[in-house]
Amino acid sequence: MQIISSEKNNFAKILNNKWVQHISYWIFYLLFFAVTWGSYDMNFKKTMMVELINLPAKITLVYWVIYFLFPKFLYKRKIGKFILLFGISLIIVSFTQRFTDNYIILKYYLKEFEVQPIFSYVQIIRSSINLGTVMAIPFILKLVDHVNKVQQNEQLLVREKLEAELVFLKNQVQPHFLFNTLNSLYSLILKKSDQSLDVILKLSELLRYMLYETNSKSVDLQKEVDSIKSYLELEKIRYGDRIDLSFNIWGDIGLNQIAPMIILPFIENSFKHSTKGFDGNAWITIDLGIKNNELKLNIENSIPQSGSDQESIIGGIGLQNVKRRLSLIYPENHDLKITANEDSYSVLLNLKLR
Structure with a gap:
């Protein structure tokens, strides 16, 4: 004893x-x-x-x-x-x-x-x-x-079960994201666009982050932000001026850590639904900052009239996945509010970082 x-x-x-x-x-x-x-x-x-x-x-x-x-x-x-x-x-x-x-x-x-x-x-x-x-x-x-x-x-047993579930959820996010990006690359190649080379470069940066940086329980928030920037560059190449994109970062990002691949699914979701039934007038605003060791993320995007299916907007593998990961990793330390209106969709996440 x-x-x-x-x-x-x-x-x-x-x-x-x-x-x-x-x-x-x-x-x-x-x-x-x-x-x-x-x-x-x-x-x-x-x-x-x-x-x-x-x-x-x-x-x-x-x-x-x-x-x-x-x-x-x-x-x-x-x-x-x-x-x-x-x-x-x-x-x-x-x-x-x-x-x-x-x-x-x-x-x-x-x-x-x-x-x-x-x-x-x-x-x-x-x-x-x-x-x-x-x-x-x-x-x-x-x-x-x-x-x-x-x-x-x-x-x-409970801890091992949760860890196994987290690994499974994280492994779901990566193929889901990769599938969407490869679709974008495929369409650019079909159009014989010179931008396909830039997509490959940005995609390699993201894959390097996913394969080598996300195996740990937490990563530097700055690395997570850099991966978001690479993703946004990919989407800019894909849509060009057809989407009005605003990305604002504030606060001391460099001194904090976060569970990997927590923020990106929300941003990916905003692109997915702002371009559903795309009419060329989409907009997305992303506001990300740190205050008193608390991450504040606010994402808003337009919803085309032809794609304003509320049920499909709130669902989806990536979004349900990240909700589950938040409940497992930050059970008492996060507040997530998702609002879907007729012409806009918003995500407000407050996350207390360790």
Whole structure:
């Protein structure tokens, strides 16, 4: 059982050592009861010998229960079998103590006491109570240790599940984004546009960021902003002057970190829906800043009349994906408001950065 969490010093290692803990308990038990019973006639040597004679049976019972009955039955919630076998074990050890009491202890050490029948139920109950005193502390400690391990395992499973889900969600974002960008590149190649080379260059920068920078739990906010700039350059090449784009950055970006690929899906979503049923008059405004370690993101975009399907605007793999990631990574540290009107769509995200 771990008493001190630190393992960096020898004292902690000694206290946490299993053998040291067990030997210390039995020494303390012997000394406590030898002094307690010995104070009656101040013959501590005699009471020490009496406790030593009964000690093997007590040790056997304690370790039989905590290392066999507990894991075999109690931990597996086989309560009936555990109670039955524990009762049988207690009775057997109680009878064993009755023999040692009558034929060793009362005969050689406590001659002043009267010998009682071995099968006296009163004496067996007294022996059982006596055994209870030695079992109480090991039983409680073992149960507490087991409960702690179960809770730690449950927390570990939950954490591993969340981490696996986050990896899955992040891996969903990248192919989704890549698919859209490749579509843009394909259309430019078909048109034999010279801008296709610029798209390849910007796309390589984004892919480098996605492959090598987003594997960690957090990245520098500046790197995330740089990836957004590369994405915006791609979209400018794709749409040219047909979209009125405004991108404003304010505050001290460089001193903060953020979970990777959190902001980009919102921006990608704004391009997707401002150009749905594109009529050549689209606009997008992006305002990104930092105030008191809190990221404030405000994105607004136009919605063409031919593409103002509210349900499809609010849905989508990328947007649902990033909502889930926000709930997992920043459960109590973000506020997301999405508003879809007839002719405009807005995203307001306040995110407390670690």
